[in-house]
């Protein structure tokens with residue numbers, strides 16, 4: 001979930017999509033605070049290049065505009081989790097869907113879009129029709145962790161282009177015969193999107209390495225314990 005104004009950011013959305021795709025959830029992009037936008041349709045136009053087939057829905061949790069568009073995602077038995085920066089209106093939407101004020105909503109300092117986090121604990125609510133909704137605290141930054149598979153789903157057109165690169169392990173930076181950079185050259189792919197893709201891939205490699213170092217450390221510890229145990233048994237026998 002994002003909102004018209006300073007929160008609306010394609011690069012941040014690519015991060016959210018990476019994490020959501022890797023989680024196995026079906027992402028839906030909500031742009032809230034449509035009432036603050038001069039031209040709500042321009043919001044969709046701005047975001048659609050990164051949506052890659054993910055539905056983009058413009059709403060106003062405050063006025064109720066567009067909320068009926070959410071019905072098809074709120075079927076009985078489904079669970080919906082709201083994620084997004086602090087102040088985009090997750091709790092306001094939760095209240096609107098529940099038709100009562102169960103969650104406190106905050107006043108954001110509008111001049112810089114910053115404010116305090118209002119919701120501090122994750123909470124699950126049951127809607128009238130049996131759908132479940134989880135209101136989460138606002139996210140300050142989204143680390144992608146080891147959500148590698150999510151990157152592929154988030155950048156499908158880059159993955160498709162990459163299959164045509166001369167080198168199978170092309171990083172799309174300086175390699176000759178790079179089909180991805182060629183697409184940027186002819187205007188078929190935004191440079192900023194490629195930059196974020198490369199950035200996320202490097203972050204992923206770093207996180208994976210970190211996870212592997214952690215695993216190696218645990219494994220070493222395990223063997224240490226095993227050999228200590230073996231020594232104990234041997235010493236016991238000797239005595």
Ligand SMILES: Nc1nc2c(ncn2[C@@H]2O[C@H](COP(=O)(O)OP(=O)(O)OP(=O)(O)O)[C@@H](O)[C@H]2O)c(=O)[nH]1
Nearest residue numbers: 061062086087088089090091092105106118119138
């Ligand atoms: N103009 C406008 N303001 C909205 C809308 N939805 C929410 N707000 C306002 O935005 C502020 C933040 O709303 P919250 O619902 O508390 O935001 P949140 O995403 O739950 O924030 P955290 O709990 O901190 O993550 C409140 O002052 C809301 O009244 C909307 O559609 N339009």
Ligand SMILES: [Mg+2]
Nearest residue numbers: 090091118119
């Ligand atoms: Mg909240």
Ligand SMILES: [Zn+2]
Nearest residue numbers: 165170172178
């Ligand atoms: Zn390439």
